[in-house]
Amino acid sequence: MTRRQVIANAVAALLLAAALAGFCTLVLGSLDRPVDWSRAWAYRESLWRGWTMTLGISVAALMGSVVFGLAFLMGQRSRLPVVRWACRGFLEFVRDTPLLVHLLFGYFVIFAPLLSRPLAGFGWDDKMLIGIVLLSLFAGAYLGEILRGGVESIPATQWDAARAVGFSPLQVYRYVIFPQALRRVLPAIAGLFVSLIKDSSLLNVIGVSEYFYNTKNFISRSYAGLEGYLPLAFGYLVLTLPVAWLAHWLERRFRDET
Amino acid sequence: MKLDLQNVTKCYGDTRALNGLSLHIPEARVLVLIGPSGGGKSTLLRVLGGLEIPDEGTVALNGHPLTTEPRDLQVYRRRNGFVFQQFNLFPHLNARKNITLPLEKVHGHSPEAAHALADQSLARFGLLDHAAKLPSQLSGGQQQRVGIARAIAFSPEVLFLDEPTSALDPEMTAEVLELIQELAEAGQDIILSTHEMGFARAVADQVAFIADGRVAESGPPQTLFNTPKSPDCQRFLSRVMRY
Numbered sequence: 001m002t003r004r005q006v007i008a009n010a011v012a013a014l015l016l017a018a019a020l021a022g023f024c025t026l027v028l029g030s031l032d033r034p035v036d037w038s039r040a041w042a043y044r045e046s047l048w049r050g051w052t053m054t055l056g057i058s059v060a061a062l063m064g065s066v067v068f069g070l071a072f073l074m075g076q077r078s079r080l081p082v083v084r085w086a087c088r089g090f091l092e093f094v095r096d097t098p099l100l101v102h103l104l105f106g107y108f109v110i111f112a113p114l115l116s117r118p119l120a121g122f123g124w125d126d127k128m129l130i131g132i133v134l135l136s137l138f139a140g141a142y143l144g145e146i147l148r149g150g151v152e153s154i155p156a157t158q159w160d161a162a163r164a165v166g167f168s169p170l171q172v173y174r175y176v177i178f179p180q181a182l183r184r185v186l187p188a189i190a191g192l193f194v195s196l197i198k199d200s201s202l203l204n205v206i207g208v209s210e211y212f213y214n215t216k217n218f219i220s221r222s223y224a225g226l227e228g229y230l231p232l233a234f235g236y237l238v239l240t241l242p243v244a245w246l247a248h249w250l251e252r253r254f255r256d257e258t
Numbered sequence: 259m260k261l262d263l264q265n266v267t268k269c270y271g272d273t274r275a276l277n278g279l280s281l282h283i284p285e286a287r288v289l290v291l292i293g294p295s296g297g298g299k300s301t302l303l304r305v306l307g308g309l310e311i312p313d314e315g316t317v318a319l320n321g322h323p324l325t326t327e328p329r330d331l332q333v334y335r336r337r338n339g340f341v342f343q344q345f346n347l348f349p350h351l352n353a354r355k356n357i358t359l360p361l362e363k364v365h366g367h368s369p370e371a372a373h374a375l376a377d378q379s380l381a382r383f384g385l386l387d388h389a390a391k392l393p394s395q396l397s398g399g400q401q402q403r404v405g406i407a408r409a410i411a412f413s414p415e416v417l418f419l420d421e422p423t424s425a426l427d428p429e430m431t432a433e434v435l436e437l438i439q440e441l442a443e444a445g446q447d448i449i450l451s452t453h454e455m456g457f458a459r460a461v462a463d464q465v466a467f468i469a470d471g472r473v474a475e476s477g478p479p480q481t482l483f484n485t486p487k488s489p490d491c492q493r494f495l496s497r498v499m500r501y
Contacts, residue, residue: 161346165360166336
């Protein structure tokens, strides 16, 4: 940076800090009552339970979405046109309709009447399980498209070379295509997984007692404001930031390699 | 090596890349395919290498007819080596890993044995110092030599090379051609296509001239280069030998 840029940078930093401070003062000053963290503390157990539930749902839906994503990838690359069209149609539907609709429709109209009773019979949380499946399907649809794009971006010569050395079709994917395709689509996948974690908050509409649901209850019962929303945002950041960082780190590592 | 092709046809869309091609080679160590670009050399090599299934006709290598069953074709590919014009190394793996991965996963060698075999063939081609480099860190000539090392590491029955020097400058071309000649002298059965006529004459014991998806003429290099019979071959040779 030139000397002039250094000065401009320092001035910009000062102005931004002042603007943020002014905004915070304005917001905090307009609160009708003092911030009282003891209220959040009183609900700590419920909030913690909600947070661990969100963590569990995210991890499960992440794995589920990989399974569905791979299935959709294979479906779209099937040699049978009917399978390809069916896959395409389903993916198009899932990607062009809101997740909220999938959750409400999928739970109340499709899965709850079919599965709630048997799942409850096993003593399982039917809302959570069905929610995970619906979330996995939604993210899986996007993942399937991302993976398809990645796989199709690998030049035909690589498929030739992989077949020429004698790899089986599965080995071609496993050792040659996927390692290269994944590098290319890693940023997109990381973005998808971050979205998936955040979207798990929508499961509150079918009554899954995850982090958002429990925080919402806490806020409405204790008339909390800041004490509820700040930990809420922070709780999701704790989950999403490591995913984003991991993706950046992997991306850098791959870039250095090639 | 013995080769027998009867009426082989292969179409890509409306293009007949091979158009009823027949070729009978009773005995050869090195068969070289020459001819104009787009004449069908590459397609023929891809069929011979088991990468492409012909639409019609039969192919027999060393008396064994080539199958159209994908699983059997995979077994066939495992027995033979294939080298590409554009090298086609796996860009995410270093030179050694490019060789060891098929040895381990296809031929069932232990990692130690694969490592030893890979280093042996890398050393043979003077590439041991580059074993840990990625393809992008190697010159074209080095990449192609790794490609050849990968194809011969498991002692293939036949080594197929599709214009192995077309993407290389003259100096690198020389280093790769020397290597192929060395392999031929060591007794490796080879079928290759090339535009290097001097090399074809020196290394081949059978040459086939391919144009318009057929074999226009074939025979020992002295005969074919000195007294070509077909007008197409005469025209082609007079053109490429002019400069």
